[in-house]
Amino acid sequence: MSLFKSPLQKNLIKLKRNLYLAKSDPEFFEKYLLYKDPHSPEAHYYLAKKWEEEGVLMKAYLHYQKACHPDSPHYYQAKSACRSLKILIEHDNSSPYTLAKKKTLQLITIIVSLILLNLLTLLIIL
Structure with a gap:
């Protein structure tokens, strides 16, 4: 183990032993859910925001539902987004x-x- 950290490690998050993930990775939250914690409400919230921006409302709605955990720091935002997306999905039937x-x-x-x-x-x- 080295006493000095590499400057490249500033942008990396350690997921498991010898498995790091860059914060700037566009698929950061998908990989975080896959390798670290599949039940992370925060990762589900940010992934839902990404899907909502891309226009895939059903996937966004499902991830917002998973982010609606009472201990989540984004509980209220996820709950309100869930409600509004549900109305949009029902209205559009798209x-x-x-x-x-x-x-x-x-x-x-x-x-x-x-x-x-x-x-x-x-x-x-x-």
Whole structure:
């Protein structure tokens, strides 16, 4: 065991022996739930926020439900998010697949507009 810690360890969290996880990892909370504590309300809360931002409401709702543990520091936020998502899901009757289709359509629109912008700049340059 070294007496001096590496500067790289500032960003790492020790999960198990010889298993570290970077705080900046985009899948940090999924990995935390997988390797460390599958019942962590805090990890479920942040994972639910991520899914909600991505538009996958059903997954977000399920993780918010798991985050609604009375000992959780995010209990009230998770409970209110659960209520609002339940209303949204019931009102929309939308599945994650329809939301994924909407996202795909948005991405296609962005790509086509970028291609048209590049063609326009080429025409201006010539």
